[in-house]
Amino acid sequence: MNRLIVFVLVFASLIAVAPSAFAQEDALNANKELVLDFVANVLNTGDASAASDYVTPEYIQNVPGTPSGIEALQFSITLLHSAFPDLRYSVLQIGAQDDLVAARIFITGTQDGEFMGIPASGNLVAAASVNFWRVEDGLLAEHWEVLDGLAFMQQLGVVPGGTPADSSLIPSEDAVISEVIPTDADGETLAANTATVEAFFDDVVNTQDLDAVDTLMVEDFVWNSLFVAPGRDGFKQFYPVIFEAFPDVERTPELIVADGDLVFVLNTIVGTHQGGEQLYGIPPTGNPINYLSADTFRLEEGKIVELWDVADYLTLFTQIGLIPPMQ
Numbered sequence: 296m297n298r299l300i301v302f303v304l305v306f307a308s309l310i311a312v313a314p315s316a317f318a319q320e321d322a323l324n325a326n327k328e329l330v331l332d333f334v335a336n337v338l339n340t341g342d343a344s345a346a347s348d349y350v351t352p353e354y355i356q357n358v359p360g361t362p363s364g365i366e367a368l369q370f371s372i373t374l375l376h377s378a379f380p381d382l383r384y385s386v387l388q389i390g391a392q393d394d395l396v397a398a399r400i401f402i403t404g405t406q407d408g409e410f411m412g413i414p415a416s417g418n419l420v421a422a423a424s425v426n427f428w429r430v431e432d433g434l435l436a437e438h439w440e441v442l443d444g445l446a447f448m449q450q451l452g453v454v455p456g457g458t459p460a461d462s463s464l465i466p467s468e469d470a471v472i473s474e475v476i477p478t479d480a481d482g483e484t485l486a487a488n489t490a491t492v493e494a495f496f497d498d499v500v501n502t503q504d505l506d507a508v509d510t511l512m513v514e515d516f517v518w519n520s521l522f523v524a525p526g527r528d529g530f531k532q533f534y535p536v537i538f539e540a541f542p543d544v545e546r547t548p549e550l551i552v553a554d555g556d557l558v559f560v561l562n563t564i565v566g567t568h569q570g571g572e573q574l575y576g577i578p579p580t581g582n583p584i585n586y587l588s589a590d591t592f593r594l595e596e597g598k599i600v601e602l603w604d605v606a607d608y609l610t611l612f613t614q615i616g617l618i619p620p621m622q
Contacts, residue, residue: 320477323391323554326430327475330396331386333435335473338384341376343369355437359610379404379420385466386473388591388603390554392485396428397552397559399591399603402442403465406451413451420450421460423605425589427550427561439550439561441589444609454609454618478555485553488594492558493548495592495599500546503538505531517601540571541584558592564606568615575617586610 333349336342346369356363361371376382382404389398403421406413422443429437449457480488491511498507508531516527523533537544544566552559564587568580588606592599612618 324475324477325433326391326394326396327389329430329433329435330389330398330428331473331475334384334386334398334400337372339382341372341382343372346372350435351431354435357437357439374410375404378406378408378410378415380407381405383465385471387466387470388557388559389472389475390478390552390557390559392552392554394430395550395552396430397550397554397591398426399559399605400424400426401464401466403460410451413453416451416459418450418452418459419462420447421464422447422450423603425559425561425591425605427552427559427589441561441587441605441607443605444607445612448609448621453621480553480555487597488556488558488592489551489553491594491597491599492551492560492590492592496546496548496560496562500534500544505534512599513595516599519601519603536571536574540568540574540579541566542569543567546588556593556595558594560590560592562588562590564588564611575612575615577615577617580615582615584611584614586614 329349333346337345337349346365350365350368352365354363354365354368356367361367383402385401385403387399387401389396391397401421401423403419405419406416408415423446424440424442427439428435431437445454446457446460448454450460494507495511498504499511508527512527512530514527515525516530517525518530523529544564546562546564548560548562550559550561563585565583565585568582568584570579572578586607587610588604591603593601609618609621613620
């Protein structure tokens with residue numbers, strides 16, 4: 296074939312592919328911008344009436360105990376801001392893939408008003424959360440959230456074992472994401488990062504093979520947790536305690552969003568409390584557990600280098616009888 300013809304065909308194929316790739320990237324950035332604007336203009340201002348600019352009328356809530364629909368969302372926004380006038384949602388990490396957006400959000404506020412029957416305490420609360428949204432026709436149509444509700448309730452004094460949060464926990468402006476920063480990972484890298492994270496759950500957590508950690512994590516792995524020693528070895532020392540407490544533990548990824556060097560995962564965790572007195576200080580109850588967690592992984596060259604995790608410990612501790620059910 297004539298070289299000129301080959302060149303023209305190759306060039307034409309590149310022109311055909313490039314607009315599609317650029318359009319997809321633009322759509323993902325638009326979805327992230329939608330979430331950032333929703334957080335800035337609705338959640339942080341308390342302007343419930345503005346919610347209709349960002350969410351669908353049906354707005355499906357996959358948060359236990361939270362009703363769906365825009366009216367219910369508007370009611371919740373008003374309720375929260377009346378109890379926590381300085382309520383702030385700080386987006387620390389964000390990613391988008393297909394029609395999903397995931398964001399790691401740190402929530403802070405001072406309880407200056409009554410909240411769910413809890414008198415105003417003046418306490419500062421600070422709680423980590425990870426949120427997932429599904430976007431449909433330019434609006435937020437569906438929502439999932441994992442919130443550290445245990446820390447929230449402890450800081451309010453409702454659940455024993457906590458104190459009001461310290462103001463040093465409020466994220467600095469430099470740490471908060473307020474505008475979209477395009478990412479540059481290609482599809483092959485995103486697929487590889489997702490496969491590594493899936494292998495972490497399948498080959499390490501669900502099969503309890505800690506030797507597999509060596510192929511998936513860097514040696515100086517960072518787990519942003521107060522309870523775990525640093526490094527890959529710290530992870531390998533901690534997880535046997537989990538396996539002892541819940542020998543049949545299984546984590547099932549429900550949603551995965553890969554963007555840049557990050558992979559966000561929403562998990563369902565099930566098992567049976569059969570041991571682990573050293574973990575929670577109570578004898579095994581035999582109670583089943585079923586709760587949500589969310590993990591944010593950062594990867595480099597196909598290996599996990601850092602992890603942030605949030606779990607619904609309020610539900611877990613209630614299920615194993617460590618704290619009484621919330622009224």
